[in-house]
Amino acid sequence: MFGYAGQILKVDLETGKVVKEPLKDELVKGYIGGLGASAKILFESLPPMTEPYSPENVVIFATGPAQGTLIPGSGRGLFVSKSPLTNRIFNSNVGGYIAAELKFAGYDLLAITGRSSKPAYIAIDGDNVEIKPATSMWGKTTYETQAMIKEELGDKSFQVACIGPAGENLVKYSAIIHNLHAAGRGGIASILGWKRLKAIAVRGDKSIEVPDKDALIAFYKEIREKCSKHPTLPGYGTTVALGTINKLGCLGTRNWQTEVFEKAANIDGYTTIPKYKRLDIACTGCPMGCGKVQEVAEGKYAGALAKGPEYETLYALGSLVGVGDFDALVSAARLCDEYGLDTISTGVVIAWAMECYEKGILTKDETDGLELNFGNGDAVNEVIKRIAYKNGYLGNLLARGVKEASEIVGCGSQYFAMHFKGLELAGHSPRGVKGWTLGYSVGWRGGSHHDGRVHDIEYPKTFEERALKYEDKPEIVYKTVHRVMIEESLITCRFFGGYYGPLEPNENHLRILKLTTGFDMTLEELWRTARRIRTLIRCIEVRDGFGRKGDVNAPPLRVLNEPIPEGPSKGAHAKPSEFKVMINRLYDLMGWDRETGKPKSEVLKELGLSDVTI
Amino acid sequence: MAMVTVTLEYTLKFRSITGKDLEKVTLEDKTTIGGILELLKLKYGDIFEKEFANPSGDKIAGAPLLLLNGRALKLPEGLNTYINDGDIITFTYAIAGG
Amino acid sequence: MRITVDLNKCIGCGACELACSQKNDGAFRISKARIRVDKGPETILRDKKFAVYVCHQCENAPCILSCPQGALFKDSTTGIVKVDEDKCIGCSLCVQACPYNAIWIDALKGKAFKCQICDQVQPPCVNICPRNALSIGGGE
Numbered sequence: 001m002f003g004y005a006g007q008i009l010k011v012d013l014e015t016g017k018v019v020k021e022p023l024k025d026e027l028v029k030g031y032i033g034g035l036g037a038s039a040k041i042l043f044e045s046l047p048p049m050t051e052p053y054s055p056e057n058v059v060i061f062a063t064g065p066a067q068g069t070l071i072p073g074s075g076r077g078l079f080v081s082k083s084p085l086t087n088r089i090f091n092s093n094v095g096g097y098i099a100a101e102l103k104f105a106g107y108d109l110l111a112i113t114g115r116s117s118k119p120a121y122i123a124i125d126g127d128n129v130e131i132k133p134a135t136s137m138w139g140k141t142t143y144e145t146q147a148m149i150k151e152e153l154g155d156k157s158f159q160v161a162c163i164g165p166a167g168e169n170l171v172k173y174s175a176i177i178h179n180l181h182a183a184g185r186g187g188i189a190s191i192l193g194w195k196r197l198k199a200i201a202v203r204g205d206k207s208i209e210v211p212d213k214d215a216l217i218a219f220y221k222e223i224r225e226k227c228s229k230h231p232t233l234p235g236y237g238t239t240v241a242l243g244t245i246n247k248l249g250c251l252g253t254r255n256w257q258t259e260v261f262e263k264a265a266n267i268d269g270y271t272t273i274p275k276y277k278r279l280d281i282a283c284t285g286c287p288m289g290c291g292k293v294q295e296v297a298e299g300k301y302a303g304a305l306a307k308g309p310e311y312e313t314l315y316a317l318g319s320l321v322g323v324g325d326f327d328a329l330v331s332a333a334r335l336c337d338e339y340g341l342d343t344i345s346t347g348v349v350i351a352w353a354m355e356c357y358e359k360g361i362l363t364k365d366e367t368d369g370l371e372l373n374f375g376n377g378d379a380v381n382e383v384i385k386r387i388a389y390k391n392g393y394l395g396n397l398l399a400r401g402v403k404e405a406s407e408i409v410g411c412g413s414q415y416f417a418m419h420f421k422g423l424e425l426a427g428h429s430p431r432g433v434k435g436w437t438l439g440y441s442v443g444w445r446g447g448s449h450h451d452g453r454v455h456d457i458e459y460p461k462t463f464e465e466r467a468l469k470y471e472d473k474p475e476i477v478y479k480t481v482h483r484v485m486i487e488e489s490l491i492t493c494r495f496f497g498g499y500y501g502p503l504e505p506n507e508n509h510l511r512i513l514k515l516t517t518g519f520d521m522t523l524e525e526l527w528r529t530a531r532r533i534r535t536l537i538r539c540i541e542v543r544d545g546f547g548r549k550g551d552v553n554a555p556p557l558r559v560l561n562e563p564i565p566e567g568p569s570k571g572a573h574a575k576p577s578e579f580k581v582m583i584n585r586l587y588d589l590m591g592w593d594r595e596t597g598k599p600k601s602e603v604l605k606e607l608g609l610s611d612v613t614i
Numbered sequence: 615m616a617m618v619t620v621t622l623e624y625t626l627k628f629r630s631i632t633g634k635d636l637e638k639v640t641l642e643d644k645t646t647i648g649g650i651l652e653l654l655k656l657k658y659g660d661i662f663e664k665e666f667a668n669p670s671g672d673k674i675a676g677a678p679l680l681l682l683n684g685r686a687l688k689l690p691e692g693l694n695t696y697i698n699d700g701d702i703i704t705f706t707y708a709i710a711g712g
Numbered sequence: 713m714r715i716t717v718d719l720n721k722c723i724g725c726g727a728c729e730l731a732c733s734q735k736n737d738g739a740f741r742i743s744k745a746r747i748r749v750d751k752g753p754e755t756i757l758r759d760k761k762f763a764v765y766v767c768h769q770c771e772n773a774p775c776i777l778s779c780p781q782g783a784l785f786k787d788s789t790t791g792i793v794k795v796d797e798d799k800c801i802g803c804s805l806c807v808q809a810c811p812y813n814a815i816w817i818d819a820l821k822g823k824a825f826k827c828q829i830c831d832q833v834q835p836p837c838v839n840i841c842p843r844n845a846l847s848i849g850g851g852e
Contacts, residue, residue, distance in 0.1 A: 007681055008667060051817075069730070070730050070734075070840070071733065092739060095753075100742070101742075104741065104742060104743060124825050138842075140815075143757065144751055147753075150752070157748075167703065169674075179753045179756075180757075205744075205820075207737065207738070207740060207744075208739060208740040208741070209739045209740075210739075210740070213734055217731070217734070220727075220840070221840075227842065228842070231678075231707040232626065232707055232709075236626075238709070240626065241709035244709045247623075247704055247706070248684055248685075248686070249684045270625060279726050279756065279761060280723045280843075281723055281762075282723040282724055282725035282731075282842075283725070285727050286728055287725070287727070287842035291727065293756060295760070305760075307756075309711075338683075347652060372792060390688070435768055459679075459687060459709050460677040460679060460684060460708040463685040466686070536637055556805075567684065568685055
């Protein structure tokens with residue numbers, strides 16, 4: 001089998017059973033791999049309405065045919081499960097090296113079920129798979145854990161992905177950390193914490209074959225050439241996006257009360273990279289090298305060293321909380337990595353708490369004495385520690401995520417709880433970029449900036465086209481959603497979306513599929529595959545009780561009610577009337593019933609899903 | 615003749631080429647953005663014209679972005695826009711990633 | 713001659729490992745690459761650099777001196793240190809002797825393997841590196 005390892009590995013933590021199944025032809029022909037294959041497996045193995053914290057909930061670590069090859073941007077893998085934040089199927093993407101290593105170990109997918117009676121980790125050493133005790137690692141940070149496991153297994157070349165104290169403590173937006181990279185979003189780390197699974201460690205000695213290695217290497221070189229000319233990613237990663245988005249006037253600031261940050265220059269990569277960057281890092285086989293390791297050399301936070309902070313973190317732990325102190329920001333990012341917390345959700349929850357505090361909805365009693373004003377970088381660092389350990393009233397409250405926290409506190413605070421479908425809002429303005437009003441609302445993950453990835457297309461546009469025009473957005477979102485389906489199944493990095501995309505499934509994806517697997521798909525079949533994957537994901541959502549209601553109620557009220565108040569994007573508004581038109585049009589394109597939001601039976605039939613009952 | 619003063623902001627590659635974060639220039643009223651590019655060509659060489667007047671290559675991956683008071687100009691039509699006193703013109707690239 | 717590494721340029725992508733194994737082992741198989749990159753988080757956080765292990769083709773090669781079977785030798789024309797697989801018994805004394813962590817044992821074959829400069833003009837590792845961190849040069 002070209003491209004694939006050819007096996008699925010299943011581990012049950014309760015019984016200790018390890019099962020290896022051959023990777024079926026129908027699965028890969030119909031769903032490619034990665035997200036597609038995971039959706040199919042979860043559809044078949046998850047009972048409807050599965051509780052995220054339950055033995056039945058499956059956590060998959062998925063790869064696609066591109067992993068373990070020299071396809072640029074193939075250094076990615078996915079954790080897929082039912083998220084405790086959104087209560088829907090959720091894919092959390094991670095870079096680094098572990099996805100390739102799973103392929104070399106001989107597996108395309110790892111599916112974990114059950115619950116261990118004691119802290120454990122799974123050690124995958126090629127054919128030899130063991131569940132080992134993790135009692136001595138329990139409680140340790142993500143860096144300590146990785147070091148301890150590699151020491152115990154006696155080989156530094158093991159790739160480890162683990163949870164930190166936040167995952168162990170079931171913080172709803174805890175992150176899985178692998179190397180210095182994160183499977184940040186969705187709280188899948190807390191599912192592992194609930195299952196008492198501290199880590200997975202992988203080492204492999206097998207090979208991945210491709211039909212024409214010379215053609216694949218030629219493709220690599222073609223893309224490598226383009227990467228060398230990229231104006232921002234190789235030198236700055238995404239850090240300069242902060243300055244640009246601020247210049248456009250759509251940078252989430254002080255919990256999205258406004259979208260221009262007066263201190264943006266302090267935390268923009270342009271200012272910070274020359275001073276703080278120590279190293280460029282890349283994921284497996286990637287010619288871009290967008291990762292930036294940064295360090296604080298002096299002052300109160302001297303010694304804080306992390307991969308990043310990159311754009312989303314600069315937004316969430318910077319402009320969103322009003323913090324212009326870059327040292328404090330780096331330290332906050334480092335703490336999130338060590339404890340295993342999603343920086344985006346963490347920032348959004350803290351920003352919400354700050355707004356509550358400034359409005360008197362949360363008092364100093366409830367913040368355990370902390371002055372939780374916007375701009376207080378020291379407080380951000382302190383709150384992160386409390387969240388990771390659910391310390392005090394505040395730590396306990398915020399660990400639940402902004403949706404639940406705002407429901408508990410109430411008093412109008414739900415108005416400015418900035419999430420879509422339970423997932424805290426990423427750093428791309430749903431007001432300033434009209435495509436995002438729609439993209440976040442119909443995504444299966446909600447507040448993720450990856451589901452309907454419009455920015456490659458929308459950011460270069462004029463203000464009128466980007467922020468005011470709405471008629472063309474349903475078509476654009478429809479196309480980019482399906483591109484993401486393919487890219488998350490092959491799996492290729494979204495930062496190559498500009499080269500492989502940027503809008504819809506196309507010949508580049510067909511080329512990658514052929515170079516890795518030898519499959520000869522037509523563009524029509526590729527589109528149908530993309531639609532099949534998105535439709536099946538939608539079926540899982542529907543089976544779990546979600547439909548139109550979840551989509552139309554997704555945008556935070558601040559987004560629907562307040563236009564951007566100032567700056568270059570002043571007046572941009574996610575108008576409810578436009579939003580309704582966009583959703584209806586998108587439903588038509590998707591083949592979803594306008595009233596219920598369910599995929600229509602003729603669509604299910606067309607995509608070979610007629611046996612699916614929803 | 616009426617004169618207008620505008621601020622030119624440089625980022626990334628443009629900062630390296632000009633050696634500046636920004637500069638204020640005073641020009642005749644009725645100057646267009648295209649006219650500013652001409653001026654920059656004389657001062658710094660081809661690069662501004664190449665990126666903004668005759669953009670080529672990957673339009674989307676790292677597309678050059680010319681902002682007038684924070685709003686992207688459509689190119690090449692936007693080159694005919696007249697500048698006003700106090701305008702801020704930013705030379706940058708579309709964001710990638712995040 | 714030997715493969716030289718500029719650690720100031722290395723981004724830890726491991727494309728060299730993939731290209732090397734593809735050439736020398738016939739498929740993508742990092743574990744059999746003759747050039748290895750230490751991408752561990754501990755290494756990055758401590759050194760703020762990656763570590764790259766590839767044979768220095770030493771003048772007085774410790775591996776050659778350590779081999780009880782005389783299975784390692786220096787090619788008299790090129791200076792490349794090579795493994796004679798007929799003589800090698802996979803005892804791994806060379807692995808312990810090498811100061812550069814640049815020789816390994818293939819457990820299945822029971823033989824040592826290392827960089828033998830598969831292409832003296834355009835080695836695949838040098839050729840693939842996106843940051844020009846590798847070159848083929850002289851000296852030790």
